[in-house]
Amino acid sequence: MYFQPEIETMPREELRELQVERLRESLRNAYENVELYRQRFDEAGVTPDDLQSLEDLQKFPFVVKQDMRDAYPFGMFARENADVARIHASSGTTGQATVVGHTASDLKNWGDCFARGIAMVGGTKDSTIQVSYGYGLFTGGLGAHAGGEAMGCTVIPTSSGNTKRQIQMMKDCKTDILCCTPSYALLIADTAIEMGYDPATEFQVSGGIFGAEPCSENMRQEIADKLGLQYCDVYGLSEIMGPGVAMECKERGGLHIAEDQFFCEIIDPETLEVLPDGEVGELVITTLTRECSPMIRYRTRDVTTIIDEPCACGRTHRKIGRLLGRTDDMLIIRGVNVFPSQIEQVITEFPEIATQYQIVLTTRGPLDHVELQVETEPDFPIDEVRALEDLRSRLGAALKSNLQVAVDIKFVEPKTITRSEGKAKRVIDLRGETN
Amino acid sequence: MISQLTVFLTNEKGRLAAATRTLANANINMKALFIADTADFGILRIFCDTPERAAAELCEAGFRATLTPVIAVSVADEPGTLADLLGFCEGASMNVEYGYCFCTADGRAIDVLKIEGDQAEAVLAEAGFTILAPEDVYAVDAR
Numbered sequence: 203m204y205f206q207p208e209i210e211t212m213p214r215e216e217l218r219e220l221q222v223e224r225l226r227e228s229l230r231n232a233y234e235n236v237e238l239y240r241q242r243f244d245e246a247g248v249t250p251d252d253l254q255s256l257e258d259l260q261k262f263p264f265v266v267k268q269d270m271r272d273a274y275p276f277g278m279f280a281r282e283n284a285d286v287a288r289i290h291a292s293s294g295t296t297g298q299a300t301v302v303g304h305t306a307s308d309l310k311n312w313g314d315c316f317a318r319g320i321a322m323v324g325g326t327k328d329s330t331i332q333v334s335y336g337y338g339l340f341t342g343g344l345g346a347h348a349g350g351e352a353m354g355c356t357v358i359p360t361s362s363g364n365t366k367r368q369i370q371m372m373k374d375c376k377t378d379i380l381c382c383t384p385s386y387a388l389l390i391a392d393t394a395i396e397m398g399y400d401p402a403t404e405f406q407v408s409g410g411i412f413g414a415e416p417c418s419e420n421m422r423q424e425i426a427d428k429l430g431l432q433y434c435d436v437y438g439l440s441e442i443m444g445p446g447v448a449m450e451c452k453e454r455g456g457l458h459i460a461e462d463q464f465f466c467e468i469i470d471p472e473t474l475e476v477l478p479d480g481e482v483g484e485l486v487i488t489t490l491t492r493e494c495s496p497m498i499r500y501r502t503r504d505v506t507t508i509i510d511e512p513c514a515c516g517r518t519h520r521k522i523g524r525l526l527g528r529t530d531d532m533l534i535i536r537g538v539n540v541f542p543s544q545i546e547q548v549i550t551e552f553p554e555i556a557t558q559y560q561i562v563l564t565t566r567g568p569l570d571h572v573e574l575q576v577e578t579e580p581d582f583p584i585d586e587v588r589a590l591e592d593l594r595s596r597l598g599a600a601l602k603s604n605l606q607v608a609v610d611i612k613f614v615e616p617k618t619i620t621r622s623e624g625k626a627k628r629v630i631d632l633r634g635e636t637n
Numbered sequence: 638m639i640s641q642l643t644v645f646l647t648n649e650k651g652r653l654a655a656a657t658r659t660l661a662n663a664n665i666n667m668k669a670l671f672i673a674d675t676a677d678f679g680i681l682r683i684f685c686d687t688p689e690r691a692a693a694e695l696c697e698a699g700f701r702a703t704l705t706p707v708i709a710v711s712v713a714d715e716p717g718t719l720a721d722l723l724g725f726c727e728g729a730s731m732n733v734e735y736g737y738c739f740c741t742a743d744g745r746a747i748d749v750l751k752i753e754g755d756q757a758e759a760v761l762a763e764a765g766f767t768i769l770a771p772e773d774v775y776a777v778d779a780r
Contacts, residue, residue: 613677
C-alpha cells in the first residue's frame with residue numbers, strides 16, 4: 203500500500219534524473235538567496251550550474267549545525283517573511299537554538315513524506331491516527347499531524363502527557379495508528395496493562411510510527427508485542443524537516459529515504475570523502491525541494507549506512523540502516539573508523555554474551571590493540587573450556603568481518619565491568635599513555 | 638551424579654585467593670580442587686561440602702559459579718584401576734570430556750569423570766563400577 207505510488211515506486215533512472223534536476227534548483231535557491239551559501243560556493247569555486255550529475259554534489263561544501271547557530275535566527279532563510287508559513291526550532295540543550303522556516307509548500311511536502319509512513323503501516327483515509335508526540339517547536343507533533351491530514355485520516359492530537367487519558371482515547375476512539383517516541387510508546391503500553399487492559403488484543407491499534415530517540419531491538423520488540431502493532435521506525439531532524447525524512451516499511455530492512463525530497467550521502471567523518479553505499483559513516487543530507495531553509499550537504503553527525511537493494515515492498519527509494527550512533531562516539535583504530543555501537547550490534551547477535559561490555563584500547567609497539575571485555579550470560583556452561591574457546595572464536599570472527607579490525611576477546615568475571623547509573627562508559631582509551 | 642562446584646576466574650593475580658577466601662569465610666570445607674587454565678581465564682573445579690550454598694556464596698560475592706553434574710567412581714588405590722575404567726569407557730564409546738582423580742583416607746581413590754550424554758552413569762553402574770552418591774563425597778545440602 204502506497205501513498206504516492208508514482209513517486210514511491212518510480213524507476214531508479216527516472217528518480218535519479220528527478221534528483222539531479224531538483225538538486226540543481228535547490229543549489230540555485232541556496233546560492234541566490236542565502237548569503238552563507240553564496241560565500242561558501244564562491245570560495246569553493248563552484249556554481250549551481252556545475253552540477254551535471256549527482257556525483258558533482260561532492261564538489262560543494264558542507265554545512266554543519268554551528269553554521270545554523272551562527273545564522274540565528276533567520277540568516278539561512280531563503281524566503282522573506284511573507285512566504286514563511288511556520289518556524290520550528292531545535293531544543294537549545296546543546297547550545298544556541300537553531301531555527302528552521304517552512305513555506306506552505308514545504309509543509310505540504312512534509313505531510314506527504316510522513317503520510318507515506320502511514321501507508322507503510324497499512325493506514326488509509328479510513329484510519330484514526332493518534333499523535334502523542336509533543337506539539338510545539340519540536341517537529342514531532344505537528345509533523346505527524348500533517349502526515350495524518352495529508353492521508354485524510356482522523357487525527358487525534360493528544361500531544362504527549364496525561365497518559366491515562368491517552369489510553370482512554372486510544373481505546374474509545376479506536377485508534378489505528380499511534381505516533382510517539384519509543385519510550386513513550388512503552389509507557390503507554392505498560393500503563394494500559396496496569397489499568398487492566400491487554401492492548402495487544404483489546405485495542406484496535408495496528409500500526410505505530412515511533413522515532414526521535416534511539417531504541418534497542420529488544421525494546422522495539424517489546425513495544426510491538428505489548429501493543430500488538432507493526433512498528434515503523436521514523437527518521438527525521440528539525441534542521442532538515444522533521445519526522446518523515448526516512449521511514450521503515452514492513453520488510454524491516456531499513457528506512458526508505460524520501461529520495462524525491464532528499465539526497466543522502468555517507469561520508470567518512472575524518473577525511474570527508476564520500477563512501478560507497480553499504481559502508482558505515484556520517485549521514486549527509488541535501489534537501490531537494492525545501493524553499494525556506496534549503497540545506498546543502500548538511501552533516502547530521504548521525505552514523506548509518508545507505509542500503510541500495512531492491513525492497514520487497516516495491517518502493518525504489520534507497521534506505522538507511524539503523525542509526526548506529528553519533529560521529530562524536532567514533533574511534534579510529536589502526537586507521538579504521540569504528541563505532542562502539544557496531545561492536546554492540548555484533549554482541550547482541552550472540553545470546554550467550556551479556557550486554558555489558560568494555561573496550562580497552564592500548565598501544566602495542568606501533569599498533570593499536572583492541573581488547574573487548576565481555577561476560578557470558580549466567581546460564582552459559584562455563585565448565586566447558588571448549589565451549590568458551592568456541593564462543594570466543596565465533597565472536598572474534600564476527601567482529602573481524604564487521605569492523606575490519608582484529609579484536610582480542612577477553613572473558614571477564616561478572617561485575618568486572620562497572621555498571622553505571624547513567625551513560626555507561628564503554629571505551630577506555632589508554633593509547634598515548636606510557637606504560 | 639554428584640555436584641562439582643565450577644568457578645570461572647580471570648587469569649589474574651589474586652583471583653584464586655579471593656575465591657578460596659570467600660569459601661573459607663563461609664566456613665565451607667573443600668575435599669578437592671583442580672584448575673583448568675588457559676592464557677586468560679581459568680576454571681576451578683571443586684568438591685566441597687554444601688555445594689549449593691558454596692555456589693550461592695560465590696555468586697553473591699560477584700563470582701561466576703555454577704554446579705556441574707559429574708560422575709564419581711570409587712576405585713581401589715592401586716595401579717591400573719583408572720586405566721581399566723577409561724578402557725571400559727573407550728570400549729563403550731563414551732566420550733570423556735575431562736577427568737581427575739584423588740585419594741581418600743580410606744585407602745581408596747575417586748575417579749571423577751565428565752562424560753557426554755545422560756546414560757554414562759547407568760552404563761558404568763551396570764558394568765559393575767562403584768558409583769558414588771553425593772552423600773558419599775560431601776555434606777549434601779538441600780536447595
